[in-house]
Amino acid sequence: MPVKHQQDLPDFALFSRFSLNKIQDWITWLNAAGNIVYANEAAYAALGYSEEEMKSLNIFDIDLKYSPDMWAAHFERLKALGSRTFETQHRRKDGSFLPVEINANYVEYNGQEYNCAIVRPIVDRKRAEKREQIKNQVLDLVAHNAPLKSILAYLVRGVEEENPERICSILLLDSTKQFLRHYVAPSLPAGFSEAIENLKIGPSVGSCGTAAFEGKPVIVENIQADSRWDGYKELAASYNLASCWSVPIIVDHNDVTGTFAIYHQSPKTPSQADIEQLEYLSNLARIAIERHRTAEELRLSDSIFKNTSEAMLVLDINGIIIATNPAFSKISGYSSAEVIGHHPVTFGSPRHDRDFYEAIRKDLQETGSWRGEICGVKKSGEEYINWVKVNTTNDDKGKPFRRVVLFSDITEKKEHEERIWYEANYDALTHLPNRRLFQERLQQEVLRANRLSTKVILLYLDLDGFKEVNDAMGHQGGDQLLIEVARRLNAAVRMTDFTSRLGGDEFTVTLLDVQDTQAAIKVATAILELLQAPIMIDTHATYISASIGVTVYPDDADDASSLIKNADQAMYEAKKLGRNQYSFYTQEMQYVANRRSEQKRELRNALLNHEFEIYYQPVVDFKTGAVTKAEALIRWRHSTMGMVSPAEFIPLAEDAGLIHEIGSWVFIECLEQALKWRAQFHPDFQISVNLSPVQFKHTAYFDRWFNLIASAANTNNCLCVEITEGVLLDASEKTAQQLLRFREAGIEVAIDDFGTGYSSLAYIKRIEVDYLKIDRTFITNIAAESTDYPLVEAIIMMAHKLGLKVIAEGVETEAQLALLDSIGCDYIQGYHYSKPLPRPEFEAWLFARMKEKP
Numbered sequence: 001m002p003v004k005h006q007q008d009l010p011d012f013a014l015f016s017r018f019s020l021n022k023i024q025d026w027i028t029w030l031n032a033a034g035n036i037v038y039a040n041e042a043a044y045a046a047l048g049y050s051e052e053e054m055k056s057l058n059i060f061d062i063d064l065k066y067s068p069d070m071w072a073a074h075f076e077r078l079k080a081l082g083s084r085t086f087e088t089q090h091r092r093k094d095g096s097f098l099p100v101e102i103n104a105n106y107v108e109y110n111g112q113e114y115n116c117a118i119v120r121p122i123v124d125r126k127r128a129e130k131r132e133q134i135k136n137q138v139l140d141l142v143a144h145n146a147p148l149k150s151i152l153a154y155l156v157r158g159v160e161e162e163n164p165e166r167i168c169s170i171l172l173l174d175s176t177k178q179f180l181r182h183y184v185a186p187s188l189p190a191g192f193s194e195a196i197e198n199l200k201i202g203p204s205v206g207s208c209g210t211a212a213f214e215g216k217p218v219i220v221e222n223i224q225a226d227s228r229w230d231g232y233k234e235l236a237a238s239y240n241l242a243s244c245w246s247v248p249i250i251v252d253h254n255d256v257t258g259t260f261a262i263y264h265q266s267p268k269t270p271s272q273a274d275i276e277q278l279e280y281l282s283n284l285a286r287i288a289i290e291r292h293r294t295a296e297e298l299r300l301s302d303s304i305f306k307n308t309s310e311a312m313l314v315l316d317i318n319g320i321i322i323a324t325n326p327a328f329s330k331i332s333g334y335s336s337a338e339v340i341g342h343h344p345v346t347f348g349s350p351r352h353d354r355d356f357y358e359a360i361r362k363d364l365q366e367t368g369s370w371r372g373e374i375c376g377v378k379k380s381g382e383e384y385i386n387w388v389k390v391n392t393t394n395d396d397k398g399k400p401f402r403r404v405v406l407f408s409d410i411t412e413k414k415e416h417e418e419r420i421w422y423e424a425n426y427d428a429l430t431h432l433p434n435r436r437l438f439q440e441r442l443q444q445e446v447l448r449a450n451r452l453s454t455k456v457i458l459l460y461l462d463l464d465g466f467k468e469v470n471d472a473m474g475h476q477g478g479d480q481l482l483i484e485v486a487r488r489l490n491a492a493v494r495m496t497d498f499t500s501r502l503g504g505d506e507f508t509v510t511l512l513d514v515q516d517t518q519a520a521i522k523v524a525t526a527i528l529e530l531l532q533a534p535i536m537i538d539t540h541a542t543y544i545s546a547s548i549g550v551t552v553y554p555d556d557a558d559d560a561s562s563l564i565k566n567a568d569q570a571m572y573e574a575k576k577l578g579r580n581q582y583s584f585y586t587q588e589m590q591y592v593a594n595r596r597s598e599q600k601r602e603l604r605n606a607l608l609n610h611e612f613e614i615y616y617q618p619v620v621d622f623k624t625g626a627v628t629k630a631e632a633l634i635r636w637r638h639s640t641m642g643m644v645s646p647a648e649f650i651p652l653a654e655d656a657g658l659i660h661e662i663g664s665w666v667f668i669e670c671l672e673q674a675l676k677w678r679a680q681f682h683p684d685f686q687i688s689v690n691l692s693p694v695q696f697k698h699t700a701y702f703d704r705w706f707n708l709i710a711s712a713a714n715t716n717n718c719l720c721v722e723i724t725e726g727v728l729l730d731a732s733e734k735t736a737q738q739l740l741r742f743r744e745a746g747i748e749v750a751i752d753d754f755g756t757g758y759s760s761l762a763y764i765k766r767i768e769v770d771y772l773k774i775d776r777t778f779i780t781n782i783a784a785e786s787t788d789y790p791l792v793e794a795i796i797m798m799a800h801k802l803g804l805k806v807i808a809e810g811v812e813t814e815a816q817l818a819l820l821d822s823i824g825c826d827y828i829q830g831y832h833y834s835k836p837l838p839r840p841e842f843e844a845w846l847f848a849r850m851k852e853k854p
Contacts, residue, residue, distance in 0.1 A: 025119065025120055025661075026039070026040065026042045026043035026046060026100075026118070026119035026120070027039070027116075027117070027118060028040075028043050028116075028117045028119060029114050029115070029116050029117075030058070031112065031114055031115075032072075032113050032114075032115075033058070034058045034059040034060060034066065034071045036054060036057050036058055036059070037114070039051075039054045043119065046098070047062060047090060047091075047092050047093060047098075048092045048093035048094055049093050053093070059071055061091075062090045062091050063088055063089070063090055063091070064089075064091060065088060065089075074115075075113075078105075078106045078115060079113065081106075082105070082106055083103065083104060083105040083106065083605065084103075084104050085101065085102065085103045085104070086101075086102055086104075087099065087100070087101050087102070087122065088100060088102060090119070098121055098123065099121070099122050099123060099126045100119050100120060100121055100122060101119070101120045101122045102117050102118070102119050103117065103119075103120075103604065103605075104116070104117045105117070105118075105605065105608060116608065118604075118608065127162055127163070130158065130161065130162045131162060131277070133158070134154075134155060134158035134159070134162075134284075135284065137154060137158070138151060138155050138284050138287075138288060139287070139424060141154065141288070142288050142291045145291075145295050148288060148289065148292035149184065151288040151292075152170050152183065152184045152285060153184045153186065155170075155184075155281065155285060155288070156168040156170060156185070156186060156187075157186065159262070160186075160187055165264055165265070166262050166263070166264065167187045167188055167262070167263040167264070167265075168184075168185070168187065168188075168260075168261065168262055168263075169182065169185040169188050169259075169260075169261045169262075169263065170183050170184040170249075170258060170259070170260055170261075170285060171208050171258050171259045171261070172257060172258035172289075173201075173212060173256065173257055174198075177256075178200060179198045179199060179200055179201070180196075180199040180200075180208060180209060180212055180258070180259065181197060181198060182196075188263065189239040191239065192235065192236075192241065195235055196232070196235075201213040204227065204228045204230065205228070206220075206228060206229050206232050207219075207220045207228070207229075207244040207245065207246035207259075207261060208244070208246045208259040208261050210228050210246075211247060211248045211259050211261075212248055212256055212258070212259050215248050215250065215254075216248065217245070217246065217275070217278070217279070218246050218247075219245045219246075219270055219275070220243060220244050220245065220246075221267055221268060221269045221270075222242065222243060222267040223236045223237075223241065223242055223243060223244060224236075224237065224242070240265050241263050241264075241265065242264055242265055242266050242267050242268070243263065243264045243267050243268040244263050244264075245262045245268075245270055245274070245275075245278055246259050246261040246262075247259065247260050247261075247278050247279055247281075247282045248282070249282050249285050249286050250282075251286055251289055251290050251293070252290070257286075257289055258285075258289075260278065260281055260282040260285055262278060287420060290420070291420060294412075294413050294417070310327055310406055310407070310408050311324075311325065311327040311328040311330075311332075311407050311408060311409075312324065312325045312328060312404065312405065312406055312407075313328060313339075313344060313404075313407075314402055314403070314404055314405075315402065315403040315404075315405060316402065316403075317400050317402070317403070319343050319344070319361075319403065320341060320342070320343060321339050321341065321342055321343070321344060322340060322402075323336070324336045324339060324340070331378075331384075331409050332347065332376065332379060333378045333379030334347070334378075334379050338379075344405065345357055347376055347377060348374065348375065348376055348377065349374075349375035349376060349377055349383050351375055352374065352375065360372075360390070364390060364392065364403065368392035368400065369389075369390060369391050369392060370388075370389075370390040371387075371388060371389045372387075372388060373387060373388070373410070373414075374388045374407070384409050384411045385409070385410050385411045385414050386407040386409060386410065387407060387408050387410045388405060388406070388407040389405070389407070390403055390404070390405050390406075391403070391404050391406075392404075424436065425437035427501040429479055429483060429501075430482055430483055430485075430486035432486050432490075432500050433499075433500040433501075434501065434502070435500070435502045435503060438500035438502065438508060438510075439560065441510070442456070442458070442563070443559075443560040445510065445512055446559065446560045446563070449512075449513075449553060449554070450554070452513075454512075454513050454514065454515065455514050455515060455516070455552055455553060455554070455555070456510065456511070456512060456514075456552070456553040456563070457510070457511040457514055457517065457519060457520045457550065457551070458508060458509075458510055458511075458550070458551050458553070458563050458564065458567045459508060459510075459511070459520065459523065459524060459527075459548050459549070459550050459567070459582070460506070460507075460508055460548065460549040460551075460564070460567035460568055460570065460571045461489075461506065461507040461508065461509070461527070461546045461547070461548050461549075461571070462505060462547050462575070463485065463505035463507075463544055463546050464545040464546060464579040465543075465544055465545065466478065466481070466504075466505035466544065469537075469542055469544065473537050473542070477537040477540075477542075480535075480537050480538075481535055481537060481542060482501070482505065484535045485507070485531070485535075485544070486499065486501065486507070488527070488530040488531060489507060489509060489527060489530075491530065492509070492523055492526040492527045492530055493509055493511070494511075496512050496513060497509065497510060497511050497512055497523075498510050508567070509523060509527070511523060517552060517584070520550045520582075520584075521582075524548050524550060525582075527546065528545070528546065528548070528580065528582070531544055531545055532545070545579060545580035546580070547571055547572075547574035547575040547579050547580070547582075547583075548574055548581070548582035548583070549567045549568060549569065549571030549572070549573065549574055549582070549583055549585065550567065550570055550582055550584045550585065551563055551566040551567040551570055551584070552585075566585040567585065569585060570583045570584060570585040570586075596652060596655075599648075599649065599652050600652055600655070600656045600658075602638070603649060603652060603656060603658050603662075604656075604658065606636060606662075607662065607665060609639070611636055611637055611638060611639065612634055612635070612636055612637075612665065612666075613634070613635045613636075613637055613838060614632050614633070614634055614666060614669055614670065614673075614839065615632075615633045615634075615635055615836035615837055615838055615842075616630040616631070616632060616687070616836060616837055616838075616842040617630060617631050617633060617834060617835065617836040618829070618833055618834050618842070618845070618846070618849075619631060619688070619807060619827050619828070619829045620827060620829070620833050621826070621827060622820070622821060622825055622826055622827060622828055626682075627849055628681075628682045628684050628685050628686060629685070629686045629687075629688065629720075629827065630685075630686075630687055630842065631687075631688040631690075631722070631829065631836075632666060632669075632670045632673075632688065632689050632690070633646070633690075633836045634646055634650075634662070636649050650692065654692055654694045659692050659695060660694075660698050663691065663692060663695050663701070664701045664704070664705070666689060667689055667701075667705055667719075668705070668708065670687045670689050671705075671708060671709065671712075671715070671718070671719060673687060673839070674686065674687045674718040674719060675714065675715070675718060678714055678718060680843075681846055681850070683714070684717070685718070686717055686718055686719065686720055686748070687718070687719055687720070688719075688720040688721070688722050688750060689719060689720070689722065690721075690722045690752065691721050691722065691727070693723075693724065693727045696727060696735050696738055699738055702738060702741065702742075705745075706741065706745045709746065709747070715746060716746040717746055717747070717748055718746075719747045719748075720747065720748040720749065720770065720771065721742055721747055721748075721749055721750070722750045722752040722773065723749065723750070724751075724752055724753060725751060725753070725754070736767060740768075743767070748770040749767065749769050750769070750770060750771035750772070750773055750807070751764065751769055751771070751772050751773065752773050753773065754772045754773055754774055754775060754795065764802065764804075769804060770804065771804060771805050771806070771807055771827075772795065772799045772804055772805075772806050773807045773809055773829075774795055774796075774806060774808050774809060775810075776810025777810075778791060778792050779808050779809065779810045779811055779816055779830070780810055780812075782816055782819055782820075783815070789819065792823065793823045796823050796824055796825055797823075800824065805826040805827065806826050807825075807827040807828075807829055808820050808825050808827070808830070809829050809830060810829075810831075811828045811829065811830030811831075811832045811833075812830050812831045813832065814832075816832070817832060
């Protein structure tokens with residue numbers, strides 16, 4: 001029987017509302033028997049249970065893969081490892097399953113053993129994996145000539161499994177091109193399918209009939225409110241169908257052959273991603289249908305060949321044409337009289353040389369037959385491709401007597417195959433090899449270089465500033481830029497090298513048959529120079545640069561996969577060095593990359609393991625000497641490395657997306673601490689909290705903070721958020737609105753490191769900044785005769801004119817203090833008064849300060 005969990009719950013998990021119940025991820029504690037002894041609000045809300053219901057559950061209720069024995073084995077393994085991460089599915093109260101990633105940790109508390117788990121839903125990731133699986137499987141089925149119905153049925157089932165709310169349908173036009181018939185619709189109600197079978201297309205015939213008629217997508221978000229469904233609304237309502245999005249399936253560029261539709265049982269508005277996916281699915285259906293048509297044509301051709309109704313030539317034993325059939329004349333344009341007495345080579349393409357025909361002759365002598373592709377030339381001069389079968393008939397004595405040549409024009413079929421192959425291997429926008437073909441060719445070239453003892457050099461490019469161009473000029477402008485970049489890259493390499501587009505704004509250049517790195521330097525330099533020239537988008541001159549990573553096989557890697565990874569790391573190193581340059585891969589980069597990866601993993605457990613600490617540095621009022629402000633500075637006390645610098649782990653946390661959880665923890669801790677110090681030291685005490693620019697991209701945490709402040713007393717101006725000038729200059733209206741929300745919530749705003757970026761007085765005025773913090777680099781060198789002195793003086797005068805207060809950071813000497821006093825600085829922060837201190841030491845310092853200055 002499950003235990004009453006409240007009494008088993010460790011003390012720290014019984015925090016106030018500012019603790020575990022405010023964490024977005026699920027937190028669950030389970031004892032060795034599998035009983036759930038604690039779950040935060042996020043956990044039972046996601047699973048659909050109330051808090052009371054959750055208390056009576058164990059792991060076997062929400063994860064069916066566990067039996068008591070399997071749970072015991074898991075717990076023993078966790079105890080041995082300390083922590084482990086894995087994927088599973090949790091069952092909601094309504095019976096549905098939710099894929100999740102679990103970071104399980106072994107915790108021993110008061111003699112009891114627990115499994116503490118951080119649970120994250122991975123629905124989006126699984127959905128993306130499912131879509132990639134659907135695409136690859138459909139292309140594989142197409143490549144293996146699977147039945148068309150099987151291919152399209154797999155496509156429909158895959159989409160419905162990805163999102164169970166969707167009901168998919170593929171309708172195909174009949175031979176008259178006037179009526180739609182159901183081809184694949186496994187989940188659509190049978191009665192509905194029967195009612196619209198042989199649906200005549202037209203301008204207002206539901207979603208599918210209209211899409212097939214107009215040859216363009218028809219998105220109906222609410223069937224009952226759309227006139228195109230007049231006459232079918234009652235039918236749709238009787239089968240609980242509320243919305244229908246439909247796109248035409250267009251083959252051979254402009255021939256509508258059917259429709260791909262998605263129904264929902266409630267009104268549904270598609271996102272841009274939904275529309276793009278719908279068009280992509282119709283494209284997959286198109287590829288399958290075109291391939292099926294091609295295969296059907298080939299099967300028909302083979303049947304015709306067997307009945308000698310296809311084009312046929314009869315040759316004598318010396319290869320001279322002695323007879324033809326009418327089909328030959330129809331295909332080639334030559335009459336029988338024009339070809340009889342000539343050798344077939346006379347009508348062949350010049351692309352076949354003497355050796356090609358000599359090989360055919362030898363096969364005929366040895367085996368009596370030959371088959372293959374031969375290019376011919378029609379009477380009109382047009383080249384065409386033939387699928388040719390040559391067989392030998394013998395005379396009564398068993399000696400070769402005649403050659404019978406059967407052939408058909410397979411030009412269209414070859415074009416279809418080449419188009420399918422091209423679509424699978426080349427980027428549709430730039431017509432460069434895509435990631436798939438790039439990886440395949442790189443693998444081949446690595447093997448070749450190994451045989452020839454040559455080198456392969458890989459350049460990995462990422463465009464600098466592409467997002468800004470895309471945002472400013474739109475996707476069409478971004479596409480024009482990418483096309484021009486591809487053209488310039490091709491201009492920078494030899495014919496023997498190859499350029500690829502991996503996706504987005506990432507490109508590669510692969511240099512072949514080289515002996516040293518000079519070729520890479522030459523090409524990388526040429527690329528950077530070529531990209532410096534402006535790129536015209538419509539009538540606008542746009543400027544772009546690139547960061548290039550360079551790596552060499554076999555010097556840096558043993559295989560193609562490692563070579564790509566190394567080039568990617570080198571490219572990021574080029575970005576860190578300032579962009580618009582190239583960087584070679586080194587083993588040191590590998591070490592740094594591995595270390596960064598390890599630290600990201602450790603960061604995920606740092607909060608849970610209470611490894612973060614907050615230090616406080618006092619901010620002194622220049623006029624009164626009072627200390628009613630302090631800046632909060634986070635520290636990471638690593639279990640083995642000791643104190644880790646924020647300069648090292650904050651960028652890692654931003655890159656890994658952990659800055660949101662860490663920042664939220666700091667904010668809540670500082671809110672509680674500020675309220676305590678207001679009661680203990682001064683009613684207006686304020687703590688400054690630093691916000692990363694990354695935190696403004698995921699503002700759900702801000703809502704929680706504002707709710708906490710609104711629910712507590714005496715919170716007005718108890719906190720101040722410090723932002724960099726990068727946040728200040730963010731052009732996003734959303735960012736500006738968030739900063740205004742801080743002010744409205746009674747939280748002051750300070751600009752940190754003022755003067756080191758690109759300050760804008762217009763933006764400062766717009767969001768009503770309260771403080772400017774002059775960066776320590778100006779204070780360090782300040783002196784009456786220095787160039788920094790008038791700059792600092794000007795900043796203070798400007799701030800006061802705007803009604804702002806000024807805080808000088810990094811003050812360490814009496815001389816600095818005196819100069820700042822002379823130019824009217826408002827607050828001082830620095831080692832002259834105190835370095836950042838842990839909470840107990842800061843409180844002791846503050847007590848001593850208060851005694852000195854009653």
